[in-house]
Amino acid sequence: MSTPLATAQMTDPPAPMIELSLPVVGMTCASCVTRIERFLNRSDGVDEAVVNLATERATVRFDPARIDRAGIVGAIEAAGYEVAPQAVAANEAGVEDDTEERARAADRRVLLRDALASTAIGLAMMVVALWPGGVPWPMERINVWMLAPATIVQFVYGRRFMVAAAKGLRHGDLTMDTLVSMGTLAAYGYSLGITLAGADMETYFDSAAVIIGLVLLGRWLEARAKGQAAGAVKALLKLRPTTARVLRDGTEADVPIDQVRVGDLVRVRPGERVPVDGVLIDGSSAIDESMLTGESMPVDKRPGDDVVGATLNASGSFVMRAERVGRDTTLSQIARLVEQAQGSKAPIQRVVDVVTARFVPAVVAIAVAAFAGWMLLGPEPRLPAALGAAIAVLIIACPCAMGLATPTAIMVGTGKGAEAGILVRDGAALENAQRVTAVVLDKTGTITRGAPEVVTARSLEGTSDDQLLILAAAAEQGSEHPLAEAIVRRAAQSGIVLPVAGEFAAIPGDGVRALVDGHSLLVGNERLLAEAGVDAEPLAGPAAEVAEAAQTPVLVAIDGRAAGVFGIADTVKPESAEAIRRLQSAGLEVWMLTGDRVAVARAIGAQVGIPPERILAEVRPADKAAKIAELQAAGATVAMVGDGINDAPALAQADLGVAIGTGADVAVEASDITLVGDDLRSVPTAIRLSRATMRTIRQNLGWAFGYNALLIPVAAGALYPLTGWLLSPALAAGAMALSSVSVVSNSLRLRRFRAT
C-alpha cells in the first residue's frame, strides 16, 4: 500500500511558481515603477515583477524554493520603498466613544434583564392567582409563597424608581418615578398587610411586579431609541482618521492625529481620509465630501483649495498644510453643533414642561379622589377596589410619553439634517423653519457661484478665439483682479499652458499691459485702449451686446489693434432654479436681495424664476437687515439665506438665518441653520425637514395627551357605573408602556425622511 505514495513523494515535480501581490508605499512617478521592477527582477528566484503605480501594488511571480515573501519585501525596501503592513491598525480614535457606547449598551442590557425578570415573575404570580377553576390551596398560603418573589421585584429590580423618587422629593419634584413608586408601594403594602394578617383575600403582588417589569421595559425601549437617534453624531465622529502622514524634519512618518500641529505638511494618499482641515499645496485630486455636504459627486481640488478633515480622497495623492486641528476642525464643530441641537429644547417643549410639572400633582390628586370615591360610594369589598382604582390611575398616567414626544423627534430630525449637510443650531431653529412664509436669498454666492466666470468670448477677424484666450490669459496672469482671474481660470480649464508674459504693467481701474510671445497686449476697459491710441470702435457692438446680457465686458487689443472682447459674469449655480421652484411650490414667497445693479439682478432673477417685483437690488450691506425688517413689518416670517460674511446682520435680523457654503465659520454663530455644501436645494429640504419634524411632534403630543385624557378617567373607574368596566393595575402598566413605545416609534419614522 505504501509504495505508490513513496514514489509520488520521491518524484520532484517542477517547482510551481507563486504569485504575490504586495501594496507598495511611496511611489510617486513612473521612475519609481521602473526602479522597483528593476530591483525585483534582479532578485534571484523572481520570474516576473510588474508594478502598478495607480493601484500602488507590485505583483511578483516567483519560485518559492529560491525566494520568499521576506526576500521580495527586502528587494522592494532596497529600492527605497516600503511594503504596507497587511493588517490595518485598529481604529483608535473611536476608543473613547466606543467605551462610552459600551457602557450605555451594558446599562441597556441590565435594564432589559431586570425588565424581563420582573415581568416574568409578575406574570407567573398572575397565572397562579387567576388559574381557571382556582388552585387547590388556600389564598393565604399562596400569598405567603408570593411574598419572597414580590419583595425581590419591588426592592431589587424596582429599587431605581424609589431612589429616583426620593431624590426628586427632596427637591420638591414629582416625577414619573413618584407615580410608579407610589402605585407599586401602595399595591405591595396593601398585599403585605393582607399576607401578614393571614386573610383569605386576593393580593396585588402580581400587579406590582408586572407594573415594574413593564415600566422597565418602556425605559429599555426608550434608551434603545435614544441610542439610535444619537447615531448621527457618532457616525460623523467615526469618520475621523487616526493617523496622519506628516512631512517633518526631512522625513515622512505616520503620527497620531492628535499630534498634528497647525502648519504641518501632510501627505494624503488615494483612498485615505483627509486627517485635518487645511489647504492643498501640492498635487491634485478629487475629494468625496458627501459626509459633510450630502453631495455625492467628488469635488476637484487643486493647489490653493481648502480641504476638509474626514472627507475622502477619491483619486490622486496630494500634500496639504494643516490649518485647523483637533477641536477646531470642521468635523468637531459639526459634531458639537449637532450634539447641542439634539440636546436643546424647542419652544414647544417648554409648554410641555409646564404641563408635565402640573400633571403629576394632578394625577396624585385624582388618585386620591378615586380612592375616596370608591371607599365612600363603591360596592363591597370597598378597600381592594378603591386601592385598585387609585393604583391604576397612578400607573396609567404617563408623563413619560409627553416627555419623550418632543426630544425624540428633535433628535431624529436634527440627526437626519446633519446627514444631509443641514446643521440645525437648536430645537427653536427647527421649530421656526416651518413657520417661515418668505425666503430672502442673497444673490452673490447664494444663487450664483460667487466667482466671476468668462461667459462669452468674441474675437474679431484675424484672431481666433483660442489665440484671444491664450494671449489675454497670459497677459492677465500677473493680475489679481477678479476679472483677470476669471480669464486665467478659463484658460486653465481648457488645459492651456500659458506662455510667459513680459513687461507686465497693471493700470489700476483700467486693466493690464504686457508682452506675450512677441505681441503687445492690452486687456481692460475702453479707456485703457483709448489712452494707448487704439481704435476701440470695432468692439463697440460686441461690447454693448455683452453689457446688455448683464455681463462685464473686458476688451483685448493685440499689437495696437482691437482683437476681441470677453463677457464676464457671476453665473447661476446649476441647482438654484430648481431650489427656488421647490420653495415657491411649497407656498413660500421667494425674494432676492443684492447690492448689485438692478439690471444684473433682474437678469439673474429671470434665469432662476424670481419676478422683478420680488427683487431688492442696489441694497448696501448695512441696509440688508433693514430690508428684512420691512418684510417682517409687512407680516412675513422671514428666512434669510446668505453666505455669511456681509450678510451676518441680515441673518441675525431674520426669523431664521441660514448660512450657506461655510461649514465652519463665524457665520455659524449668526445663523440658525448652516448648510455645509453650497447647494441651494438644501434650503427647501431644511424647511421640509422642519415641517416633518414638527408634524411628528404634534402627533406625539396629541397621542400622549389624548391617551392620558382618555384613560385616566377609565382607570379611576368613571365607566364602572355605566358598564362595569374597571381597569386592572397590571393592564394600566401595559397600556402606559405602549404609549411611550408608540411615541418613540413615531419619532423614529422620521428616519425615513429623504433629503432630495
Add this chain to the structure above:
Amino acid sequence: MAAKAKDPVCGMHVNPEVARAAGLTAEHGGEEYYFCGRGCRLEFLDDPKRFFSPDYVPSM
C-alpha cells in the same frame, strides 16, 4: 503658489517646500535638486551625471 522645481530624473514638477519637508532633496555641484519621491532621489544619487546628459529623456 510656491515656485515649481523640476525633478531631474522623471521630469515631474515638484513643490520645493514639500520636497524639502519630506527630505526629497539632493545636492550636486553646489545646486539643490528636488525629487518627487524616494525612487528618483536614489536613482539620482546612484549616478547624478547621467541625468545631465543632453541625451537623457525623463521617464515620464
